Every structure is written in structure tokens, then in C-alpha cells.
Amino acid sequence: MAPIRARTPEKTLKQHGELALIERIRLRARSTLPASRKRLVPLGIGDDCAILAPPAGSEVVVTTDFSLEGRHFTLDRHPAASIGHRVLARGLSDLAAMGAQPLSVFLSLALPRSLSLNTRWLDGFLDGLLDLARKAKAPLAGGDTSESPSGQLLLDIVALGTLPAGTALRRQGARPGDRIYVSGALGGAAAELAVVLSGKRSRQPSHPHLYPEPRLRTGWMLRERRLATACMDLSDGLSTDLAHLCRASGVAAEIMLDQLPLHPLSRRASQPERLRMALHGGEDYELLFTAPADRKLPRSLGGVPLTCIGTIVSARPKSPILTQIDNAGRRSALLPGGWEHLR
Amino acid sequence: MAPIRARTPEKTLKQHGELALIERIRLRARSTLPASRKRLVPLGIGDDCAILAPPAGSEVVVTTDFSLEGRHFTLDRHPAASIGHRVLARGLSDLAAMGAQPLSVFLSLALPRSLSLNTRWLDGFLDGLLDLARKAKAPLAGGDTSESPSGQLLLDIVALGTLPAGTALRRQGARPGDRIYVSGALGGAAAELAVVLSGKRSRQPSHPHLYPEPRLRTGWMLRERRLATACMDLSDGLSTDLAHLCRASGVAAEIMLDQLPLHPLSRRASQPERLRMALHGGEDYELLFTAPADRKLPRSLGGVPLTCIGTIVSARPKSPILTQIDNAGRRSALLPGGWEHLR
Structure with missing residues (x-):
């Protein structure tokens, strides 16, 4: 469905303040609630x-996430539609x-x-937010x-989802011997971010930083088919997030560097730089999950390729929680280098 | 149950950043989830x-509310515990x-x-937040x-509640002839705010601004006993909120000024000033509701007095949506004078 364009003229928004803004959002948000889902959102x-x-x-599963100017995006480098898309x-x-x-x-x-008076910016922001909301069937309800x-x-998003009781994928559940998988490719968001921050126009066919695609179908199918023993999304970077998963599961992990699915957007960078983006770049919003070694996984799920990147091992005192293994078989500790606030 | 004191020393918080902060909150939040409610929050x-x-x-009902320094509170005038209490x-x-x-x-x-490094402030903030969470049986889950x-x-609170399907109290539903009621007293929050902003210590026995009491029991009983035709909370001030309720219901309202339950905290102010605080002050967090004229209402509900302050009338073009009537019977338009952002 095409977005409903708000017709509130700039003058009205100025005169009526918050109420006009809410009315503008309310009118446009209607398009995110198809008739088939109205009984879920009375x-x-x-x-x-x-x-x-x-x-x-x-x-019901619930998550909240801040997106703050100067920390998660900039107003001069990020298009309004990208800011709206990314927060959701x-x-x-x-x-x-x-x-x-959802x-x-x-x-x-x-x-x-x-x-608040810039209707062009507001409409662009709402375009980005509501286009993704429609695509993901995630009605904006308040x-x-x-x-x-x-x-x-300052933006804060709350997302609520549903799943059959007792079936949620968790960070805990990975066991020694499980294989480690990621969906899609890694490092694309970091590669595009570098272009965006440099002020150049991002002209690539895909936009892993400006318009990342949450892997809703892949996650749903992983859970429905009981393929994964543990799962989380890659928001802070593989080296940080895999450590979270290992701690939650009480295990450690070994990563084969030459098996990482490097995003084509980083192809012009040096190999160490491509690896850095894939390991520590963050914001790829791919899924990271584990599955028993004898479980046959499809090559792609929900339209996204799956790649085995390593193995879960037992946690040992004094051993690193994450080990990286390069193509010559050399092993070294992989230290978390991803995004962490307040550090 | 006594709050669980986090034992994270300041140094650890500094070294480990966000993870230590989350762990601190997680440990203390446990006390908000009594065993009797664990099945509701797996x-x-x-x-x-x-x-x-x-x-x-x-x-499931859902609401989100920003509380932003410099707009909803100040760090120098509001105690940390009050900031935590008020956001919730x-x-x-x-x-x-x-x-x-909840x-x-x-x-x-x-x-x-x-x-982020001030553990004393953080603990005070969490004391205020979690004490109210325990009292209201509202577990902090993320x-x-x-x-x-x-x-x-910057703070943003998300609150989720439950009620039997199809029974929620709404802003719409008020009909001409209905009586208008408020719980508790009005203008106390504005009166205490004036003291707080002046830098004086607020020594009153009650703290309607620093520690307002959400009227959960009263609202629950209003709904269970089907007493109200429409209901909302008084966050922006009676003159603003009653207009919202009237617009949602397609009606207008008449308020008897001498029936307003003025909060004792404003007793030293002049009568016009007391009325201003009660009509426009905002943040009283009392309930505003309507009920048919022939419905017998108790004098108090859930431990809070109920007061009839006026009558719902038909909306007429060119007539004000709200009319105030003084003790001499003089009628005048009551214009919204409450809180509205971006105005």
C-alpha cells in the first residue's frame, strides 16, 4: 500500500504543536495496520x-532501543529516511x-x-520508518x-513480537561441538558507514548501514524448524556478540577467519581491514546462531545465505572465551572490539 | 522485600562500562519480580x-513516556530517587x-x-524506581x-499492563448528562514543584510532585465495577486533559470551580493561584473520569477520595469545549492552559 501522505501544512504544525505532530503520525501510521492484523491491535x-x-x-517478547543523534546517527550525514528505517x-x-x-x-x-517545523524532514523520516513497518507487518501503535x-x-523504539509459548530462541543453549553460523554477510555496515561519514554519496546497490534488513523470516524459520540451539542478532559486532552468546551458554568458541562471509561492499579494503569490519564493525543486524554438528542446515533460509564460521568448545579457566584461527592454522585470542556504550 | 544492593565497586563500573551497568540494574531489578509473578515474566x-x-x-496495554533532563526534571533540584520514581x-x-x-x-x-560513574546517584535513582516497581507489582524486565x-x-519508560479482553477504560464513551469526577486532589504537584524549583527543601508530609502515586487500584476498581463511561489520567492538567477526553467522546464539559478538590499543599497561595494550579498545573497523576448521573459512586475508591466536579454536555459549534462556572454562577470558556510540548 502506498504511504498516506499527511496534508498538515507547516503553519498548522507550528500553531498546534505536539497535537498536530501526533495527528500527523497517527494518520500516516494507519497504513502500517492492514485489515488482516486489526484484531491483534484493537x-x-x-x-x-x-x-x-x-x-x-x-x-510476547519486548525490546527497547535508543537511537540518539551524535551517537547512533548524524543529521548531516544520514538521510531522514535512513534514520527512520534504522531506528525500527x-x-x-x-x-x-x-x-x-512483530x-x-x-x-x-x-x-x-x-x-519539528521541518515537514520535509519529518515526512522523509516517517517514510523510512513506515515503509519498513509495512514491509515487516509491524504496525506503529503509539x-x-x-x-x-x-x-x-532522540529516538527510542519499542518492538513487541509474538511466538508460540515456550519456543523462543535464546542466547543460552549452545553446547560444545555445536557449529556457529551467521546469516548474510559481515562488515557491510561498517564499510558503508565509512562512505557515509566521509560525506560521499553511498551508490552501492545494497545499503547494509543505511537500510539494514532485519532477518525476521530467517529467525522465524530457525525457530519453527528447531534448527538452532542458541541465537542472537549481530548489533555490536561478532567479537562482542559471540562473547555474549558464549557467556550466556557457559561455553567458548573458535572462529575460522577464512570462513567469514565478507560483505562485497568491503572488497576494496585490505584483507586485515575487511576482517576488522567483519569481526568488530557492528550493526550488520545479521543473525548469529549455533546448531548441532549433525544437524543438516539449508544453504539459505528466508532468502538469506547461512555460513558456518566456527565451532563451540568447552569454556576453560585461563583460556580466552573466543579464539580466532587464521588460514595458516595459527590460533590467537579474539578480543571483543565491538560497540559498547559508556566505555 | 528489601532492595538488593548492588556490590559493583566504582572501579568495575568504569572498566566494564555498559555491561557492568546492566548487571547492576539486573541484580537490583530481581527484587521487583516476586515468585508469584514469575510465570507472567518467564x-x-x-x-x-x-x-x-x-x-x-x-x-495487553502499552504506553511509553519520555522523561528528559531540562524538560521533565532537573539534576540539581530533583533528588535521584524522585527522578527514578517519577519516570515510572x-x-x-x-x-x-x-x-x-501492571x-x-x-x-x-x-x-x-x-x-555513569556516580554509584551513589545511580543507587538513589534505582531506589526510587524499584521501590515503586515493587509497590506496584510492576517488574522491571528490560x-x-x-x-x-x-x-x-535521558529516560524513556515503557509500561505494559493486562486487563480482561474488551474491558479497557477509554477516553471515548462520555455522554451528555454524565457527571465528571476526579480522584484525589488537584494542584498539589504544581504547588510542590514551585517549592522544589525555588531550591527549598520540600518538607510536606505528602509529595505529589516528587513522589506521585499512580492510581492503579482506583483505575482497576473503576473498570471492574463498570462505574466509568470514560477515563484518562491527569498528566498535562485538567484544562488540557478534559478537552482531550471531550474530543475523544465528541462532547463538551462544564466545570464547577468551587467543587474542585484543591490540594492542601497550595493552601498558602491566593485563591486564583490555587485554581490555576488545579486547572492548568499538570502532573497530578489523578484519574479523570465520567459516569452516568444516576450511577451511585462511592466517596472513595482504592483508598482515594472521588469528587464530582462538573457535567458533560453536548458539543455545539461555536461554543467552547470547556466551560467554567464560578461560585457566583458566572460562566466563561476554560481554555487549555496545560502542558504541551513543541508549542
Whole structure:
């Protein structure tokens, strides 16, 4: 369905402030709730709370993620539509990691005064957000708006999903001997980010940084077919996230560097730089999961290739939690080099 | 149950950044999940998503609310515990307005670097947040942490509640002839805020601004006993919120000024100033609701007094949506004077 264009003229937004902004978002958000899903969201934007009706026998999974100007994106380098897309992709990727189907999403939005009057920017932002919401069948059902006291754009996304009770994919569950897999390719987001930050136009056919695709179908199928013993999404970088998975499962891991599926966007970089982007770059929003060695996995799932990149081993005191093995068979500790706030 | 004190020393927090902060919150949040509610929250903090198991036959209501330094609170005037309490009270009050019971809450927290190392401040903040969470049986099940790029403290609360399907209290539903009620007293939050902002210590026995009490029991009972035709919480001020309720219901309202339950904290102010605080002050977090004129309402509900303050009338073109009537019977338009962002 084509997005419903809001017709609120700039003057009205200025006169009526928050109410006009909410009305603008409410009108456009309607397109994210197809008739087939209305029984799951009996009430969207406009009351004290939204009302959701999860299917009988399901559990609800919930995640929240900040996207803050100057930390997760910039206003001068990121197109408005990319900012809207990315804030939602972060939340949906967490749902994919549990094997859940989106139920609805909520956006808290604190706008600098300049942007609150910039209907072109707002429409671009909503285009990016709502296009992905429609594609992922994730209706925008509410949120909050405020003026940003610091003058920086502040976004917080809440994503809710459903899955049959007791079936969620977890970070715990990986066992020694399990193979380690990733969906898609790694390092593409870091490669495109470098282009974006340099101020050049990103002209590649794919946009792993500006418009990452949350792997909802892949996660759902992994869970439905009981293929994975543990799963999470790659948001902070393989070296950081795999360590999280290992700690949650009480195991360690060995990674074969020459098996990493390097993203074609990094092909002009040196090999060490390509490896760095794949291991530590972060924000690839691919799935990282483990499966028993004797379980036959398809080459691709939900339209995305799957690649075996290593093996789960027993955790040993004084041994590194992650070991990398290069193509000459040399082993060394792989230290977490991914994204961590407040460090 | 006494709060579990985190034992993370300051040095560890500095070294380990976000992970140590999350671990600190996770340990302390355990105390908000009593054994009796564990089946409703099969998984809390620590995976890609939390997992919730709403009771069969229930709907889930969801609200999100920003609390931003410099807009909703100040770091120099508000005690850390008040900031923690208030951010949660905002979310729980929205659940109360629907007549819902808390299911769980999520906190997104962007800290300035200085506060991320200030364990005393962090513990005070968590004391305020988690004491209310325990009291309200609202387990903290997840969230997000980040460093604040602007150096200002940014908070976003997500509150989820449950209620029997199809029974939620809504803003719509008020009909001409219905009486208008409020719980508790009005203007107390504005009166205490004036003291707080002046830098004086707030020594009153009650703290409607620093520690507002979300009216969860009152809202739940209003819904269970089918007493109200429409309901919302008073967050932006009576003059703003009652207009929202009227617009949602397609009606207008008349308020008797001498029937407003003025909060004792404003007693030293002039009568016009007391009325201003009660009508426009905002953040009282009381419930505003309507009921048919022939429905007998108790004097108090859930331990909070109920007061009839006016009547719903038909909306007429060119007539004000809200009319105030003073003790001499003089009628005038009551214009929204409450809180609205981006205005």
C-alpha cells in the first residue's frame, strides 16, 4: 500500500504543536495496520495506552532501543529516511533473534525545535520508518513526543513480537561441538558507514548501514524448524556478540577467519581491514546462531545465505572465551572490539 | 522485600562500562519480580528481548513516556530517587487510566558520563524506581542503556499492563448528562514543584510532585465495577486533559470551580493561584473520569477520595469545549492552559 501522505501544512504544525505532530503520525501510521492484523491491535495511537490482543497460546517478547543523534546517527550525514528505517530495524532485529513475529511497535520521539517545523524532514523520516513497518507487518501503535531539551534528535523504539509459548530462541543453549553460523554477510555496515561519514554519496546497490534488513523470516524459520540451539542478532559486532552468546551458554568458541562471509561492499579494503569490519564493525543486524554438528542446515533460509564460521568448545579457566584461527592454522585470542556504550 | 544492593565497586563500573551497568540494574531489578509473578515474566533482563506471558483471555496495554533532563526534571533540584520514581509513575498512571494491572516495565536510560560513574546517584535513582516497581507489582524486565551524547540524562519508560479482553477504560464513551469526577486532589504537584524549583527543601508530609502515586487500584476498581463511561489520567492538567477526553467522546464539559478538590499543599497561595494550579498545573497523576448521573459512586475508591466536579454536555459549534462556572454562577470558556510540548 502506498504511504498516506499527511496534508498538515507547516503553519498548522507550528500553531498546534505536539497535537498536530501526533495527528500527523497517527494518520500516516494507519497504513502500517492492514485489515488482516486489526484484531491483534484493537486500539492504536490516541488514548492513554494502545491495546494489543496477542493470539491465544503465544508469549510476547519486548525490546527497547535508543537511537540518539551524535551517537547512533548524524543529521548531516544520514538521510531522514535512513534514520527512520534504522531506528525500527534495530528493534525488529531483536524480534528476529528470538524467532518472533512483530505484533506492534512504539516510537518515542524528542525533536529539536527546528526539525519539528521541518515537514520535509519529518515526512522523509516517517517514510523510512513506515515503509519498513509495512514491509515487516509491524504496525506503529503509539509512542511519545517531546521537544528535545538539548536540541538533539532522540529516538527510542519499542518492538513487541509474538511466538508460540515456550519456543523462543535464546542466547543460552549452545553446547560444545555445536557449529556457529551467521546469516548474510559481515562488515557491510561498517564499510558503508565509512562512505557515509566521509560525506560521499553511498551508490552501492545494497545499503547494509543505511537500510539494514532485519532477518525476521530467517529467525522465524530457525525457530519453527528447531534448527538452532542458541541465537542472537549481530548489533555490536561478532567479537562482542559471540562473547555474549558464549557467556550466556557457559561455553567458548573458535572462529575460522577464512570462513567469514565478507560483505562485497568491503572488497576494496585490505584483507586485515575487511576482517576488522567483519569481526568488530557492528550493526550488520545479521543473525548469529549455533546448531548441532549433525544437524543438516539449508544453504539459505528466508532468502538469506547461512555460513558456518566456527565451532563451540568447552569454556576453560585461563583460556580466552573466543579464539580466532587464521588460514595458516595459527590460533590467537579474539578480543571483543565491538560497540559498547559508556566505555 | 528489601532492595538488593548492588556490590559493583566504582572501579568495575568504569572498566566494564555498559555491561557492568546492566548487571547492576539486573541484580537490583530481581527484587521487583516476586515468585508469584514469575510465570507472567518467564525471561527478564539479559537476552535480545524479554519474554512475557500475559494471562489467557487478557489484552495487553502499552504506553511509553519520555522523561528528559531540562524538560521533565532537573539534576540539581530533583533528588535521584524522585527522578527514578517519577519516570515510572508516569507510565503506571497510564496503565491506571485504562484500568489495567501492571505486567512489566522497561527502562531506556542514556547517562551523561559523569553520572555513569556516580554509584551513589545511580543507587538513589534505582531506589526510587524499584521501590515503586515493587509497590506496584510492576517488574522491571528490560530496557536499553547508552551514553548520552548531549551530556543530559535521558529516560524513556515503557509500561505494559493486562486487563480482561474488551474491558479497557477509554477516553471515548462520555455522554451528555454524565457527571465528571476526579480522584484525589488537584494542584498539589504544581504547588510542590514551585517549592522544589525555588531550591527549598520540600518538607510536606505528602509529595505529589516528587513522589506521585499512580492510581492503579482506583483505575482497576473503576473498570471492574463498570462505574466509568470514560477515563484518562491527569498528566498535562485538567484544562488540557478534559478537552482531550471531550474530543475523544465528541462532547463538551462544564466545570464547577468551587467543587474542585484543591490540594492542601497550595493552601498558602491566593485563591486564583490555587485554581490555576488545579486547572492548568499538570502532573497530578489523578484519574479523570465520567459516569452516568444516576450511577451511585462511592466517596472513595482504592483508598482515594472521588469528587464530582462538573457535567458533560453536548458539543455545539461555536461554543467552547470547556466551560467554567464560578461560585457566583458566572460562566466563561476554560481554555487549555496545560502542558504541551513543541508549542
